Structure formats: C-alpha cells, structure tokens
Amino acid sequence: MQIRNIAIIAHVDHGKTTLVDQMFRQAGVFRDNQAVQERVMDSNPLERERGITILAKNTAVEWHGVKINIVDTPGHADFGGEVERILRMVNGVVLLVDAAEGPMPQTRFVTRKALELGLLPLVVINKVDRSDARPAEVHDEVLQLFMDLEATDAQLDAPFLYAVGRDGWAARDATATGGDLAPLFETIVSYFPAPRVDRDGPFQMLVSTLDHSPYVGRIAIGRIERGTVHVGDRVSLLALGPEGMVADSAEAEDSRVSKLYTFRGLERIDVEEAHAGDIVALAGLEGVEIGKTLTDPEHRERLKGIAVEEPTLSVDFTVNNSPFAGQAGTFVTTRQVRDRLFRELERNVAMRVEETDQPDTFTVSGRGELHLSILMETMRREGYEFQVSRPRVITRKGPGGEVQEPYEEAIVEVPSGMIGIVIENLGSRRGEMTEMRPMGDSGATRLRFVVPARGLFGYRSEFMTETKGEGILHHQFDSWGPWAGPIKGRTRGVLVADRLGKVVAFALGSLQERATMFVSPGDDAYGGMIVGENSRTDDMDVNVSREKKLTNMRTTASDENIKLEPPRKITLELALEFIEDDELIEVTPDCIRLRKRVLEPHLRKKAAKRAMQLA
Secondary structure (H helix, E strand, O other), X not given: OEEEEEEEEEOOOOOHHHHHHHHHHHOOOOOOOOOOOOOOOXXXXXXXXHOOOOOOEEEEEEEOOEEEEEEEOOOOHHHHHHHHHHHHHOOEEEEEEEOOOOOOHXXXXXXXXXXXXXXXXXXXXXXXOOXXXXXXXXHHHHHHHHHHOOOOHHHHOOOEEEEEOOOOEEEXXXXXXXXXXXHHHHHHHHHOOOOOOEOOOOOEEEOOEEEEEOOOEEEEEEEEEEOEEEOOOEEEEEOOOOOOOEOOHHHEEEEEOOEEEEEEEOEEEEOOEEEOOOEEEEEOOOOOOOOOEEEOOOOOEOOOOOOOOOOOEEEEEEOOOOOOOOOOOOEOOHHHHHHHHHHHOOOOOOOEEEEOOOOOEEEEEEOOHHHHXXXXXXXXXXXXXXXXXXXXXXXXXXXXXXXXXXXXXXXXEEEXXXXXXXXXXXXXXXXXEEEEEEOOOOOEEEEEEEEEHHHHOOHHHHHHHHOOOOXXXXXXXXXXXXXXXXXXXXXXXXXXXXOOEEOOHHHHHHHOOOEEEXXXXXXXXXXXXXXXXXXXXXXXXXXXXXXXXXXXOOOHXXXXXXXXXXXXXXXXXXXXXXXXOOEEEEEOOOOEEEEEOOOOHHHHHHHHHHHHHHO
C-alpha cells in the first residue's frame, strides 16, 4: 500500500483538530450511526477544557488505497517541543491559516521549522465563511511569510485550498461555498511525495515520541527509515551521538519487540510486521527515550537526533510547608514530587529539571508560562501538593561575554481607540513596536512588538482590563537579545491574613472598599496567606476572621446586610503572572492559594529590610 506522512500545523485555534474530525468522518473511520464527540483528537481532559492541543497525536486514514498517516500538532508556542520532534516523521505539512486572522506568531514558528527540514507545504485557508474573512489578502500574507522564511522555489509553489473545516468542505476556488473534503485528500495524495526510505536495508528507526501502557510498559513511536521489523525481533537501542556513527556494544541496549502497532483512525492496530515509511509503535523496549535510534543489532548506525530549542523560563518547585500541608494531597513528600518531575522528562523533551542545594527544591525550566502551568495542573489533578516560585527568565552569555535574555514577539489586536494605552504600557515594559496595520473593516488594529520575556510577566490581566476584554494578545519566543535593564513589576501591594481562621463576611465587607479580594466567606486562611490585592502600593496585614461584636442594641445601620463583590478567581496562569519574588503559589488538588515566603509578619519585615540594604 502507498503511504503519505503529513502533519497538520497552525496557530492555536485556527481549526486543526476540527478539520481532522471531518477527515475521519469522510474517510470512513466512524460508522454511520456512531456517536462521536467533537474534537475527538483532543483526548487529554486539559485539552478539552481549554480548547487547545497540548500533545501531538498520531492517526491514519485511508483514501482510495493510499494510507495517510496524520499527526495533529499543538498550536501554542509553549509546546513547540512537541512540534519539532513530530516533524521528523513526516514528508509534508498541511498549513492551516485562519481566513480572517492570517498568519499569526505560531504560524511563523511551526512553518519555519517545517521549511528548515525541507518539507513541502500545502496551505489551507480555513474559516472562509467568517463575515470578516479576507482570503485573497491572507493568500498574499502566507506567500510573504514563505519568502521571509527563505523558502525554496518548490516550497513557494505550494498549492492553496479554501475550506470550512467545521462544515467539512474544501475547494480550490476562494469563491466556493460548499462540497466535501475530496479536493484536500486528492491534493495530499498527488502533491506530497511517498516516504524516501530504503525498504530492503537493515531495520532503522528514530524514536520521535513516547507513550505508556500499564500492560506493555513504554511504547516507542516513530517512522521506520529503513528495512522491516517483526514482532519478536531483537533490536538495538542506541544512545544519542553523531549521525551515521556506528555504536559499539557498550553504547547499545538490546531488547526484543513484544508488540507492534500501526495506526488507523483513533485506534492502534496489532500487526506482525511493518515496513519502511510507515509510522509505527513498538513495545518491549524498557530503556527507550525520545531521540534514540532503534536498529538491527548487526548494523548499529545512528540517525540524527532531535534538536529542541532551549527553555526560556524557570520556576522552583518546593514541597508544600504551609499550615494546610497534607490536608488535600496524596503525594506530598520530597521523594514523590522529585520522582514525578523527573518522570515528566521522559516525554516532555523541551523541559529541564535540576536539583538545587536545598533538598526539597527543584528548578523546572520550560518554554513559557503555559508550558509550566500545564505540568502544574496535571500534577495537581494527579494528587500532588507543592509550592511554586515566581517565574524567572533564563539568561545566557552572548558572543562578547554580555548578558542576553529571551525576547518575545507579541501580536496585539485591539479596537483602534485603545492603541495608545497598549503602546504606552508595553513601552514601559521595554517593548518596541515593529508594525501597525488596520484589520480590514472590523475597526481593529494589529500591533506587533518585540518585548523582553520579563516584560510580559503579569501583563495579560492588565491588558484585558485596559482593553475591556476586547483585545487579543498572542506571543511567542522571538530571539535572544541584550539585557534590557530594570522593568517595572506589580504596582500594587497585597492583603495578607494575620492569623489562622475561617474567612468571615463581616471582615470582607470593610476590606473590599480598598482591595480586590481572592477569598470568600467560609474559606480557610492562615497567617501569611495572601487574601487580596491592595489598591495601594504597600502590603497590609488584615484580620479576615474578624466577626461583628454582638450587643443588645438594634439599629438599621448595624443590622443591614453585607453586600460582597465576587472574589477574583485564582488560576495558575494568573498566579504565575501576579506573584512577586517574596511570594509563593501553594498548589493542592483542592485549591490554589497565594502566600508569602515568610509567614510571620515580624520576620517578613526583617527580610524586607535586608533585601533593601542588599539592593
């Protein structure tokens, strides 16, 4: 059977997973009467809740005798590690671009990776039924993007299709209004080449991703580059090293293939043998890791490993030591937290974990706040308790020995009347505007900035407030640049509980005039826990457990109902943006709390004085 291996890449929310749903339906993956949920490829609960793809998925459909292996990739830059390794398995990419938004930051990121690997693109301009769609302009913007990324002549000759993925149709003409996905399938089969592999040589395969089964253990997934593999074959697992180098027996670990799977729809199919060019999954290899090479034991030749861009942010994970530690979590000890963090490295190639000089603290580095917060949320749901510090940017030495820090490309879309406040605020955060242009007849303007990654800490909530929820902000890693100097942090102080107790409505009633509260009546609080954001710049110790004094006097004023505003909901992303260096996030399965590092007020004042003297 002929094979085509493709990846679907795009910016977040441009419709990749929805398009794959429709490809499944029209290729006969589902029975006619089968009940299927939307976005079937987003199987992770966090993916379904947030409406984003986090983990790359493998699947396959058959079209007129041709097997099409499809990889649905993440659309957010923080999960670029998933995108980079998946592209090594495919021969072409379907680049999905929103007909109104056009190429966005992540479009540029994933397209650059694909073009650098020499992959041919097929462009699908999606959502052409939107009222603000501008397919002709977006067509030109995509070609300009290809030229900016130094695409080859073959890549610049990419075919363009116009589609509405939700409704399941694609066409070669921008004015079409319906049909099916046949033009997409036909273009994939005719345009993309079959895998360039050696079917007759000794077995060789690069491990591009991992899965785990409680029954068969680790599962290695990748494309067979050479030869054939059978169930029961002995294979050598080669550690990372120079491409083409023959590894000696000391560098190789021999295992036996206990199970072999190919993909069809959402299922893994047990097979007895698989051939070069196909994407497969192998079980029975205990020491397998992403980037390692599987070979015939008689021909131990390495393939080129997977290069992943370095992390740009780090946080400290610490064992929870608050007064409420151990009340909600199942896994609360240093050893349990440490084991879970190092286990994450088996699949998450873009993440780093390092031990520190403090036995209960581990430094975890990732590609962005979302990348780190997804790990925290996953661990929280698994029953772990821990504390997290404020994110820090990772610096490096430049060619001349100067300090460099990561810069982000930020794209902002706002109503035209709000441009001034956005430019002013990003300018104060050391941002430099590189582009401004109107977005058609919508009355919105798109601004492009290059900003130090530090400058975006805490900015999203400020941005949503100043644009009254009408603005859109996307950002991704752009480059390393010179240290930008001091950047303003949070401008307001916090309210800190001064004792252990239950939160009382009477106490909140008198505090909410001068603060935004994070707690509700009935919540538990402890001394040193942050319960609100002060309207002024200083921190304030407060008693949120103060009850109304009872007397035998009755007046209208003393008996009136207390009307409380809803508290601000603390999410992990908000918490990571909000806290300062002297604060921590307490993460438990039940809730997320903010706290001061030093809980006792008098010790906190001493620590603040010491910090001022050192500064």
